Amino acid sequence: MLEQKDLLELENLSKENIELILDTAQKFKKLFTKSVKKFPALKGKTIVNLFYEPSTRTRNSFELAAKRLGADVINIVSNTSSIMKGESLIDTGKTLEAMKVDFIIIRHSISGAPNLLAKNISASVINAGDGFHEHPTQGLLDLFTIKDKIKDIKGKKIVIVGDIAHSRVAKSNIFALKKFGANITLVGPSTLVPESFKTLGVEIDYDLKNAIKNADVINILRIQLERQTKNLFPSISEYVKFYKVTEDLVSSLDSNVIIMHPGPMNREIEISSHLADTKKSVILEQVTNGIAIRMAVLYLLSLFKNISKVSL
Amino acid sequence: MKILIKNGNIFDPTRNFNKISDIYISGNKIKKIGKNLKLPIKNLKIIDAKGKWVLPGLIDIHTHLREPGYEGKETIKTGTMAAAKGGITTICAMPNTNPTLDTVPVIEYLILKSEKEALVNVLPIGCITKKEEGKEITEIGSLVKAGIVAISDDGKPVSDSFIMYKVLEYTKTFNIPVISHSEDLNLVNGGVMNEGEISMRLGLPGIPSAAEEVMVARDIILAERTKGTLHIAHVSTKGSVNLIRDAKKRGVKITCETAPHYFTLTEEAALGYNTNAKINPPLRTKDDVKAIIEGLKDGTIDIIASDHAPHTKEEKNREFNFAPFGIIGLETELALTYQKLILEEKMDINFVLKKLITNPIKLINLKNRGIIKPEYFADIVIFDPNKKFIPKDNIASKSSNSPFLDWKLLGKVDTTIVNGKIVWDNDRFYY
DSSP states (O other), X not given: OOSSSOXXXXXXXXXXXXXXXXXXXXXXXXXXXSSOOOXXXXXXXXXXXXXXXXXXXXXXXXXXXXXHTTOEEEEEEOOGGGTTTSOOHHHHHHHHXXXXXXXXXXXXXXXXXXXXXXXXXXXXXXXXXETTTBOHHHHXXXXXXXXHHOSOOXXXXXXXXXXXXXXXXXXXXXXXXXXXXXXXXXXXXXXXXXXXXXXXXXXXXXXXXXXTTTOSEEEEOOOOGGGXXXXXXXXXXXXXXXXXXXXXXXXXXXXXXXXXXXXOOOBTTTBOHHHHTSTTBOHHHHHHHHHHHHHHHHHHHHHHTTOOOOOO | OEEEEEEEEXXXXXXXXXXXXXXXXXXXXXXXXXXXXXXXXXXXXXXXXXXXXXXEOEEEEEEOOOTTTOTTTOOHHHHHHHHHHTTEEEEEEOSXXXXXXXXXXXXXXXXXXXXHHOSSEEEEOBOSBGGGOSSSBOOHHHHHHHTOOOEEOTTSOOOOHHHHHHHHHHGGGGTOOEEEOOOOHHHHTTOOEESSHHHHHHTOOEEOTHHHHHHHHHHXXXXXXXXXXXXXXXXXXXXXXXHHHHHHHTTOOEEEEEOHHHHHOOGGGGTTXXXXXXXXXXXXXXXXXXXXXXXXXXXXOOEEOOOBOOOOHHHHSSOTTXXXXXXXXXXXXXXXXXXXXXXXXXXXXXXHHHTTTHHHHHHHTOOSOSSOXXXXXXXXXXXXXXXXXXXXXXXXXXXXXXXXXXXXXXXXXXXXXXXXXXXXXXXXXXX
16 A cells, blocks of 8 residues: 555555556556446545646546546536636645545646645545646556566666657656666756756757657657747647657667657647657556556555455 | 833844843833833733743735735734734735725724734835826825835836836825835736746746846836836845846945845745745746855845735635635745845854844934833833744734745744834734
């Protein structure tokens, strides 16, 4: 089990705990990719998806994971703009707690919002992405996907492309991958790849072609189209010119190179459409693995809270 | 009331004076200083200050009293209680209240209310621009007549360089300082903490040190051109210290202040999304802290002020981005300064006290206070350098937003006397 109430970030999650989650996810994946999709360890438990930011895949992934564990799920979808005038996050959390929910899965546009919620309520809190901070289940599912293809990632080169500064996915990936000894290179426009990331023990490059040399994995982030209006880069077409990952660029690399993307993709902006659909791409496997990881996280946290008696 | 303070170790930084002596206070004035003063016993309160320091009361030129308008955070009464407890006998009240301190009636209201309710002397600071909107300057001359001692739009910068230029020119007639909250809002760009490693880890939007330094540089250039009196509030970066040091060398009429948190804490205090470490300007890096201490040592930084900024628990217990900037500081200022600068950095006691007493008095032209001398107002503090306290045990302020709540601080104010009257003594207030 995980010796903690919440899953808020990978920065402070030990390598052992990450391995435990991956091993557990492996078992769940075997189960639900066969004919029996349900494993009712969380039967009678209630899980709330509290999403203050639009999301389809993460929310559905959590919902399916919870349902395959036999839990009841409700979805609360709100947008951040209503937070300021509406009920405070802590009051919302306490209200849900009064309804005796067991887990709150929160997505929020403000970094640290899940930490604030977790500190103020006794239900388990799972961070489904907060601001520019972390997206721990995405980091775990990316690691799971990479380890599925490359057994030992120590010394392997993993390149993350795009808007690093505003990416919780990049950060959770870095924290998880570093614990397993991977070499990480970040690449993107210099305004979106701050120098401060070097303190995490990664390489920084601004030239895509140079950065992906000898890469074993290329993880391509979604570019937020609104960043250009803030003058962080001049235009989408200039971004495409310098940072779109194409088949052509990848063709010079080892044929086993893995192409990843957390989705949803902007085809022909950060990734060429064709590349996304080649055999090198594991983008859809990431989606499948996401369910397994989220089942594992829910299950392991429930053991700590002693609310599940079922053993796997 | 007649008071005799016996055998205290008197420090008077303005005159570089230090000796063990008695002080006799009668009415609101200091009357006599000398060894073994023999005085009539009748109606005489005797305080034994043996082994303790006896200081002129501190002057804090940067306090947010929050009244009028934000009495949920602080009031004149609770704010001045916090000051008295911290050994501060005069505070300058920043004008970002509601209404803002930008008209004569509001200034008069604050002064009258303070006469009734304040435990220490309260001196208002007026706005530079109406409602601190940065658009139209206030009737500065009339405000001076009404009693303000400085002008500032603190909390907000004067972004319009033309306004700052003309204000530095105009105030020369009235002999008051222009206190600049130096911040380029375009560079701040929604930031909530120092831009760097910690903001990256926490995923919080950063405020680069350039946001402060660009404005400090601009204000220095304007002060140099106009020969106006410029005071830079809450200096927090190495770059600002360097700019001010160079300006002083060139003879620009400029002073500046920092606050205890800028020489005590770094940006790491915000880890865990600690909103009690959310301050503007933000806590910076180790390098900046080092530069601030250097600046204090070589005289670049003239003044230590609290920037006491109370906010309620509800306001602070929020998402980091939504919590307001600011921490309380009146009750911890002297102890933090004593611990960090006098004990750790081994700075001379009177040299440090000048930054809490002499230089603030010079800045605002305060008469007949801040010196332990007959016929001066009896604003006196008795400080025990060996006594410890934990701030959260007994907070006088209405708010408790401080990153120092759980610290064990050394150096406690035993007694505070304002205008010859004991207002704080042995953990009790006297009204």
